[in-house]
Amino acid sequence: MRLSAELPPSQLDGALRALSNAANHSAVWMGVSVGLGLAGGRARRAAVRGMLSVAAASALSNAVLKPLLPRRRPPAGTPEFHSRRGLPAPRSSSFPSGHSASAAAFATGVALEYPVAGAAIAPLAAAVAYSRVHTGVHWPSDVAVGLAVGSAIALSTRRWWALRTEEPATLGPDHPAQALPDGDGMVVFVNPDSGADDGTRAEVEAALTRARVVEFDAERDFGEQIDDVVTTLSPKALGVCGGDGTVVTVAAAAARHDLPLAVFPGGTLNHFARDAGVGDIASTAGAIGDGSAELVDLGTVAVDGEPPLTFVNTASLGGYPDSVRLREHWEPRLGKWPAAALAMARVLASATPLPVTIDGEHHSVWMLFVGNGRYSPADQVPMSRPEIHRGTIDVRYLLADRRFSRLRLVAAAATGTLGSSPTYVQKNTRSVTVEIDGESIALATDGEVIADGRRFDFRSEPQQVALYRAT
DSSP states (O other): OHHHHTSOOOHHHHHHHHHHHHTGGGHHHHHHHHHHHHHOHHHHHHHHHHHHHHHHHHHIIIIIIHHHSOOOOOOOOOHHHHHHHOOOOOSSOOSSOHHHHHHHHHHHHHHHHOHHHHHHHHHHHHHHHHHHHHTTSSOHHHHHHHHHHHHHHHHHGGGTSOOOOOSOOBOSSBOOOOOOGGGTTEEEEEOTTSBOOSSHHHHHHHHOTTSEEEEOOTTSOHHHHHHHHHHHHOOSEEEEEEOHHHHHHHHHHHHHHTOOEEEEEOBSOOHHHHHHTOOOHHHHHHHHHHTOEEEEEEEEEEETTSOOEEESSEEEEEHHHHHHHHHHHHHHHHOHHHHHHHHHHHHHHTOOOEEEEETTEEEEEEEEEEEESEEEOTTSSOOEEEESOSSOEEEEEEESSSTTHHHHHHHHHHHTOGGGOTTEEEEEESEEEEEESSSOEEEEETTEEEEEESEEEEEEEEEEEEEEOOO
């Protein structure tokens, strides 16, 4: 405090006073989070984790630690010091610094999701923390403990919200496909209604100048269109430019016709392309030219004994399909993401247990999730997919036939103990059969409701498609 007070007057005094005021009520972090949110992707996730960390750190510091550990603020010092740099002394306890806790929480939370952005924000967070000493409203030890509290809170969010790894999933063994320089001999199917408007199609056409590009007719069945094109053109490989719903249709056709597949992310949701590590168009085009491919699993589900339907990411029963239907109803008026958030909140508030028989065992569940491949982490909400090649599906369900199950699930998710909760079941298996003890319910795969039924036979179809991927 003495060293700070003895610094000669400068323009830094006003700047730090303004910065300290800007951090009141975490306003500066709200502003930064808005900018990150507009950037989307990792930046948006970083903003959300950062602000959740700020909320928790602020609550702990101001509502718990300050009342428990009261401490007087530093004395105002000399009149010169107070008039030059001082802020009105808050009436709350000096220990710990809430501003410092929020600054460290935001910077650490952002860094967990997006290290580059976290490194850029760290100097601003440090400046906010120091400004509390420079303006004379906190002792340095208040700031040090506040920084520690904020960082610890942000790090603890990993227990209930796992980090999403950016590493692509491991696929099956190498399966060299025919090399197609510039896409010669490949047909690329494009869905113009996928929702993306980022020039992906133009980039694909520029990278594969000799490929045939076919645009889907929204009025006809996509699978039938692919079969017609394969019969007419006899392509050497198939490509797809679209979202997950389009990818699964072309992937099923590639397996059906025993043709290698190239995936280009061109939709609103591109989870498969991200997980499989084929998000970069230039790299995938290079793999096509070199004939570099690896085998990948597909998931299938037979509904009420009908021919199996394919999924590349996930399938689910219970509340999620209902939320998808509500989202589709509200989306024209609200937009996709607001409609999705409101639909999920509506469904969870009114959810009722679903009586089922899973592989012969009777249960009551809130929701059932089936993933193609292994998802991670096993003991939390799945965030990433490290493997799509071992011939397994990831099955998870939330039991409703335990006492106070909804409350226990919320508590377990909040404390990071979901994996040890008796209300949560997770297993990796080759197949699973789910029978509904009641009326037919909706099935959703890869984000879309596709069927209603009472019996669902899920299974993994290992190494079904050779996927072009750069090595």
